[in-house]
Amino acid sequence: MIGAFYQPQAVLADLSTLQTLPQRELSAGMAEVVKYGALGDADFFTWLEQNMPDLMAQHPEKLAQAVYHCCKMKADIVAQDETEQGIRAWLNLGHTFGHVIEAEMGYGVWLHGEAVAAGTVLAARLSEQLGKTTAADTQRIAALLETAKLPAAPRSLRLKNGLNT
Numbered sequence: 001m002i003g004a005f006y007q008p009q010a011v012l013a014d015l016s017t018l019q020t021l022p023q024r025e026l027s028a029g030m031a032e033v034v035k036y037g038a039l040g041d042a043d044f045f046t047w048l049e050q051n052m053p054d055l056m057a058q059h060p061e062k063l064a065q066a067v068y069h070c071c072k073m074k075a076d077i078v079a080q081d082e083t084e085q086g087i088r089a090w091l092n093l094g095h096t097f098g099h100v101i102e103a104e105m106g107y108g109v110w111l112h113g114e115a116v117a118a119g120t121v122l123a124a125r126l127s128e129q130l131g132k133t134t135a136a137d138t139q140r141i142a143a144l145l146e147t148a149k150l151p152a153a154p155r156s157l158r159l160k161n162g163l164n165t
């Protein structure tokens, strides 16, 4: 039904399917994991900095921790703002710029998560320019994404206002 919101009764994540993915797809998924750390959970972000090599190596317990934490964060945020009147928009971190990158580069050139990764860094830079975060914050986000073998900038775009690299 248009305009209706239904929440799931449960979330099932079969982590064994991740083992079937090429490395590039795993990295792309990791952009969404980093998003959860960057959007308001400093402890989780620090944990990701410490554990990204294990996550990329598909350490089963670490992957389970990360997936559980992201699902819990999403559930908590959605429960607080079921109809996206406020904080649920946080879940779009990196996606506003990411969708522009996907559209400008042409769909299929970069994976969604790759565009979101670069979009997250652009969002961090904008936040920095608005005085909400620091250059060090942006650098930490970019470094973590690069650890996950993700692009921290859209190399082929020339954006105005100093946002290009």
Ligand SMILES: [Zn+2]
Residues within 6 Å of the ligand: 032, 095, 112, 116
């Ligand atoms: Zn996404």
